[in-house]
Structures are given as structure tokens and as C-alpha cells.
Amino acid sequence: MFRLSRAAEYAIRGVAHLADNKGGEVIESEKIAKAEGVPAAYLAKLFQALAKKGFVRSVRGPEGGFTLAMSPERISLLDIIEAVEGPIHLNDCLIRPGYCQRESICPVHDVWRGAQEKLLDYLKESNFADLVVSGRVKSMRARRKACGTK
């Protein structure tokens, strides 16, 4: 159906929350979940996957929680999506060369490869540092508008 899973949506919000945390202090997953409006238990599980992949660092025990494990500009949207969903293949024939027997004669195969390349490149270019910046700009604009000031 060509659509982002909730899992990826939640994980992205969670990472964006950490990236927007200037001090870089540890934040517990429940607080992140509350702030981002996502199911806490589910987010906790998603963060496990992110921790395993090395994008976030987990701290156990009281005062525990999560922080980013690297600077936000080194983490792309694609990184997080693939961490929780697994690798993206627009079609099964793209899983690996030779997976589909029709590959050598199927003209659609090349179209999928091109489409996937375009999509992945785009998602690879979007990193969380940029996201935080444009998020701040957007919410500033929204606040100004709401207050009726210029």
C-alpha cells in the first residue's frame, strides 16, 4: 500500500524529540511518548531497535532513559525507517539481484529500481539536524500567527 508504518512515524517523532533536546540529557521514554502523543509501551519497544542499531543510547535504572548516540545531522530519516521496518523494497523483485526470474526480460523492474533509488536518496538526504531547524522555524511562525503579531 505504499505507506509509512506507525512504527516508523513514532520512531521518527521520538528521535526528533531527542534531537531537539539541546542539552542532550537523558530523557525517559515515557516522557518522550507523552510529549509526542504516541503509545508509551510501543515507543519503548521501538527505541530498543534504535538502540541496537546504534542511533540512540539507552541508560537503565532510575534517571535512565535515552539520548542520541550521534549528532543529529548524521542520522537520516531513512536510517530510522529502516531501523524499525527493515530495509525498504518497493517491490519484491528489488530484494536482491536474481530474486525474480523475469528480471532479465521484465521492463518494469528497471522502473522500480529507479523509483526506489529516487525515494531512498531523498530520505537519505533528510537528517534530523535540518528537521529540528525547520521545526523551530515553523513553530515560531505558527506562534506568531496565533498571537496576531508580526
Place this chain on the structure above:
Amino acid sequence: MFRLSRAAEYAIRGVAHLADNKGGEVIESEKIAKAEGVPAAYLAKLFQALAKKGFVRSVRGPEGGFTLAMSPERISLLDIIEAVEGPIHLNDCLIRPGYCQRESICPVHDVWRGAQEKLLDYLKESNFADLVVSGRVKSMRARRKACGTK
């Protein structure tokens, strides 16, 4: 999960089969299904949707079947995908402006919009006339290779 449905895959193969039929004669759905290696009953149902959308023309009765209802270069991959899957939205927030309350402050929204635009544009550009041509080139190459001739 960001992947093409079988339904769309089958429908595309079916339309490609019709597009590759130079004479433009009516072909019954069962024959198309056999030739393309897809479930016959399922393909028949998918073609109903394509007929409703006006991409193929159906002929009932003996010697009945399907033909393209327009020239293949006027039909894009996106047309067929959306005919059987419905409109593509990479994320729910893209269903319509205002669907997501966070839209005015959410920085990810803009990324999705961009990604979707890129993907849809690409699929819109791929039409079945081109597909047939590159399919013929590919299978010619494959045949040559198999025979060991140059």
C-alpha cells in the same frame, strides 16, 4: 511497509500484456493470466477496476475479453497502481491539507510531501508504450545471450 501490492503488480503485468498486443484484439482474462503467471480469478477482478476507470475496455460473451481503451502511451504506471490500490499517500498527514493537526509545526510533513511528489512524478512519467519498447529490447538481448550469438 512501503511496498507495491500484488494487486498492482498483477494489474501492471496484465496491462503490459495488452499493450504488447500489436493487433489490439480482444484477449480473454484467463489467457492473460496464464501468460503472465498470475491467478486468473484475481486478475479478472482487478480488470474490473481498470475497466471502471476507463483504462481497459471489456467485451462480454464468447470471444470476449479485454483490450486497452486508450493508447498505451497515455497510461502511466501510476494510473494502474492507483486504479487498484486507491490514491497513494506515503503518510496519513498527506491525505489532505488539515488532516494532521501538527501540520503547521511538524517539520517531517514537508519531507513526506517532497518524497511523495518525487515518487508520483516518476511513476507518472512511466507509460506502457515505453514499457513495451524496453521490454522488447530486453527480451531480444536475453534471447541473443541464451543462444550464444551476437
Place this chain on the structure above:
DNA sequence: TTGATTTAGGATAAAAGGGGTCTTGTTTAA
């Protein structure tokens, strides 16, 4: 007109995947 053939449309069912909770265990600060 009758019968054969083919699509139309809807009901239904099986399988898979997505979305989420819960329980139990482990780590660690106080």
C-alpha cells in the same frame, strides 16, 4: 430460443501484517 462463453459484482474465507499490551527479567542509582 437455447446454450455456451465470458465478464460483472458481491460474498466469503484464509493468511499475513501491523499495532499494541503485558509480563518477566536485568541494570543501576540512591
Place this chain on the structure above:
DNA sequence: TTAAACAAGACCCCTTTTATCCTAAATCAA
């Protein structure tokens, strides 16, 4: 030692996908 927090996995429910099947309607030919 205790309580707070993550880790890991079992488990469940719901929706969607992927079909199949049956009856009806259209069409052609004998």
C-alpha cells in the same frame, strides 16, 4: 535493598491483502 527504568519476548486483536466462488448479465451462434 528498593525502586525506577530499560530489555526481551510472548501474546493478542484488528485490518488489509489475497485470493476463491457463486450468481447474474451480456453476447454470439446455432
